[in-house]
Amino acid sequence: MADLQSALSWYRRMVLVRRFEEETERAFRRGKIGGYLHVYSGQEAVAAGFISAMRGDDICFTSYRDHAIALLRGSPPGAVMAELYGKAAGLARGKGGSMHLFDVGRGFYGGYGIVGGHIPLALGAAYALRYQGSDRVCLCFLGDGAMNTGAFHESLNMAGLWGQTGHCPLVLIVENNGYAMGTSVARSSAVTDLASRFTAYAIPSERVDGMDFQTVRLAAERAVADARASGRPTAVEAVTYRFAGHGAADVVQPYRSKEEVEQARRRDPIRLLEGHLRAAGLLDDAAAEAIREEAEQAVLAAVRHSEDSPPPSPEALHADVYGKEA
Amino acid sequence: MADLQSALSWYRRMVLVRRFEEETERAFRRGKIGGYLHVYSGQEAVAAGFISAMRGDDICFTSYRDHAIALLRGSPPGAVMAELYGKAAGLARGKGGSMHLFDVGRGFYGGYGIVGGHIPLALGAAYALRYQGSDRVCLCFLGDGAMNTGAFHESLNMAGLWGQTGHCPLVLIVENNGYAMGTSVARSSAVTDLASRFTAYAIPSERVDGMDFQTVRLAAERAVADARASGRPTAVEAVTYRFAGHGAADVVQPYRSKEEVEQARRRDPIRLLEGHLRAAGLLDDAAAEAIREEAEQAVLAAVRHSEDSPPPSPEALHADVYGKEA
Amino acid sequence: MPILSYREAIRTTLIEEMDRDPTVILLGEEIGLYQGTFRMTADLLERYGPRRVIDTPTSEIGFVGAAIGMAMLGLRPVVEMMTWNFSLVAFDQIVNNAAKIRYFSGGQVDIPLIIRGPNGAGVQLSAQHSQSFEALYAHIPGLHVVAPATPAEAKGLLRTAIRGSDPVIFLEHAALYGSKGEVPDGEFAVPFGAADVVRSGRDVTIVAYSRMLGTALEAAAHLAGEGIEAEVINLRTLRPLDRSTIVESVGRTHRAVVVQEQWRPFGAAAEIVATITEGAFDALDAPIERVTGADVPMPYARNLELMALSNAGDIMRAVARTLYREIPTPNGRSSGGQSDA
Amino acid sequence: MPILSYREAIRTTLIEEMDRDPTVILLGEEIGLYQGTFRMTADLLERYGPRRVIDTPTSEIGFVGAAIGMAMLGLRPVVEMMTWNFSLVAFDQIVNNAAKIRYFSGGQVDIPLIIRGPNGAGVQLSAQHSQSFEALYAHIPGLHVVAPATPAEAKGLLRTAIRGSDPVIFLEHAALYGSKGEVPDGEFAVPFGAADVVRSGRDVTIVAYSRMLGTALEAAAHLAGEGIEAEVINLRTLRPLDRSTIVESVGRTHRAVVVQEQWRPFGAAAEIVATITEGAFDALDAPIERVTGADVPMPYARNLELMALSNAGDIMRAVARTLYREIPTPNGRSSGGQSDA
């Protein structure tokens, strides 16, 4: 139960993430946030479980569905929201937006927009960590859809090879949320047991219930410890569900039924964890309400901060194309 | 033994292929053939076994190691050699050279120079054959190295999917000759049982001795019959060996020992088949000598034809960039 | 003539050609069940079934390559590239296979393949999703590169593409999907390599294509108010490029401004400038001006993004420079668009 | 100064930088056990071990992307692209990641990454293996594009690249690997963005880079025999492009010929022509000429291949046209090099 005790703080952060995402959807509808917006609602236990298993100096990479990663890794909600608002105070100075959150100081090496395109980066980063003589590990979150890319395949085979000599402390987390945009796993992958696909690279893998924080967390701790100790890659398929549309524009969702979504929502990861905590006497109505209120305030403050802060200065346009002069 | 009876004609063609390749190496050294030259010596049983299982209207794709495919499929040795000589009478009018043999009239859809790059073409071609309502099948030869490309992965996953509804009569032949240039399979693939990698795409596969024509042929007949009947992809890993260097420039071969090559040569596919044929009384010294002499004459005639025939006309430079006017 | 949107023009052409020719098939991401990311293929799965409207995994190498193979076997695949940004994943297939197989096979196969989808910047899609790749593709022999600016062109050029025998890079622009215009009925087709003089004028030639045509016309309208008559040329196809129409026009106007959305260095406008320099050198009375996007990855923040894109004011100022005079311009200076590598 | 070959210049620079800085590591196909396809990395596996000299599978997406990730974490990877033809497989990684991550992260990371290898045509390697991609890469902000023509430049530019903080597209030329020249000792470096006036002259400016520099110098020598003094500029880097040296030269010579190996339409020469037109318009006494490769996929047959490539005679004829006169030229007409899309 000591275990569950510490889960309380992750519960708190998951509530914040959910509330934050609701607010981003609202801000998007109000035209405050532009571009594409991919929220994380429904998948919170996956990122929370894995990030809870990271050490302070470990690092991670993910796709465009990245708000939760930044928040759970500790980036200030105000800076995350300001990025979505395209403000200079944003996590990437307003240059990246929703799909390209970055907080290198906290070991978050970015959100990327090309499906599968970040996987080789994570591979190389993992190698660099070992090459530098550290025991840091690299986590790479990726979607079920990303497994069908050439970038995935080439990286995984190389990870398998580099792991043979202990030079690849890489943890791959497949967030199987059932869909790549509107394409279900069964329609996009010849094999639907995604964890089994890693055998083609001799990479150990397991499939876990991605809705249950405690389950994810245990798997994450095993995977991270393995990678750290052995320098070998390891993979986890976390079976989860995307409550919202693919992005903010995906409203009609002709590819799935309302019933299916309803059904999935019954296993809401936040309510599941809440249930565990209540059952263990670690949470009651008042505490839950306080946590919700705390999230509410944090999100509203993030919005105010974002509304009030200035856009990037015109000089920012040409800054950061290149570094110091070659 | 009826079986072995017909093997005699494939033995004859394998002898031709070997003799043809020797001549290409000589012509390369004499500066008659330019560019890259990748010979097939050692692997004859693979192409012969599979091509023997093809129907006249079936089709195939391969890599740059393509001379044998053309010859075994029935392209005139003179036209193949003329292509290597860069002559107008060549199989691709002197435009493609060694790496890009093409004989569409015989269902040979080409040799390609980008490793793995031809696999998606074969996938689409297989789909087209079924879409057109035929029961023709498409064969795709590829190297062990090509399995590590993104093009392989994306194509195989799609083949698995399309096969679910019988729309992918594709036979994949992995010619595992031990090396991708100087990189052994163990150094380039995290899993060395290459046939097993196809389980990630739910594609049935088997591994066979690629040095024994009869073994290859039986596997090929099964695979082709399966693909034709079911419209599903099927894969065969043929374990073989590259007797020569990767290409004509690969002389020193620091990545493998002379002993290893010697060892492999002891299971020369041509001599193995010759042994079977002799044991069955289908071949004696005189007949073997006649076959060698026939190959000798065919190759010398091909060389004469190539030496004597003219280069492409200057107009050919700008021809065939586009088809009829859009 | 009926009024159609650019989207409808494309969609109805797909339908007409699919009805007419069973070898025309569609493939791409989210074109079926999802109804198309931009609804270009809405209802087509229902209409033609899953064998002709193929939803693919996120596998650009696989499905672009497969479409090339289909084309080699006699089908006429039309690939939807969800946006051209993703085409870089399949760049090898397009450049090393689609463009070259006819040639290196000695002319043994046709490759009647269309790859179509939106090219260029949207609104705040940031660096990886706001690119315009015409200069890259137009460099490659064996490809046709087409960039319609109006609904009629979208229809006419798509028809030519589908009935052709070579790979076509069909660059649409999402900012134009809702725009409307008259579209001729029937088997209307626009040939490749024929630019359109959209507006005639004697003072300066403005060359544009795709979305920037509208910006050029907006500039031309303002310029007319200042007594400057700009001739506006819409390229329609970049490969083949209609060099003679451009050269002939500058031969009359003596001045030229070339407009493109994307990064200036080694961009498409450079080829047009070179063409004019080569063909109309003696006629030129002023340096040719280029109006282009800023030479930076596209930033997310809207204020920076607007700076990175050129507007009618930028074109007007460029025209003014070719005339060695000052004119008032409507839009604020987009200081970003003029910088070099 | 010691005389080194272009190959030795690169190889010794790799060694010097690896000895100096343990964060410099090499990866690519066949660079280790095989000793490098062009022997550029011969013995380096033995010298530095498999952790610093990494043989990769045939997986350009994987190893180019991995090198980007290494660079983000502070290593200085030098990737060998066996030939640049294969880089198209990794084009997305280079354009969408390497070039842009610094920008979209708001400047949070350096990407000190070099990708090097031979670019351009060899001898009879045919369509998929004879390409020259400088125009494609030089279009992309965030990349440096470097194309040394001499051993000294190869060394000096590679040193600048390895010590920099941005991705560098380092385009060598296999036809130059054996060429020799003096190379300064010590920590010699050549800055990016500084073209070299290799030969001065008053009659015409010839702009070239990489392998075509030698062809341009050959033409200039012949021209001198005809009393024509050509100034020859070697660009050395295409991004950044040293516009002022070019413009200044043409300001003096009043005539320009721009040379490139590859397809003309939307090729690198167009940007140089546009630069001259913009910067030296009033100085120009004749249209700028482009001398380029034929606009076709490279054919295999040697006679066609020679037609597809430009030679000194083509450059001399172009110079003659800028001077409005006739001059005898040594090489036969390579009728291929002048056609358009």
Ligand SMILES: Cc1ncc(C[n+]2csc(CCOP(=O)(O)OP(=O)(O)O)c2C)c(N)n1
């Ligand atoms: C190479 C590429 N192709 C297509 C797209 C468009 N696209 C954006 S997200 C997506 C689906 C990805 O699904 P998955 O990997 O399961 O991630 P999820 O969105 O479910 O988190 C697609 C196809 C893209 N961004 N990149």
Ligand SMILES: Cc1ncc(C[n+]2csc(CCOP(=O)(O)OP(=O)(O)O)c2C)c(N)n1
């Ligand atoms: C994409 C790409 N990368 C690198 C090369 C260089 N190359 C040519 S052949 C080869 C090895 C391929 O090995 P394999 O697939 O086993 O075929 P084999 O030569 O053994 O028949 C490589 C790396 C290439 N042609 N294409």
Ligand SMILES: [Mg+2]
């Ligand atoms: Mg998903």
Ligand SMILES: [Mg+2]
């Ligand atoms: Mg091999």
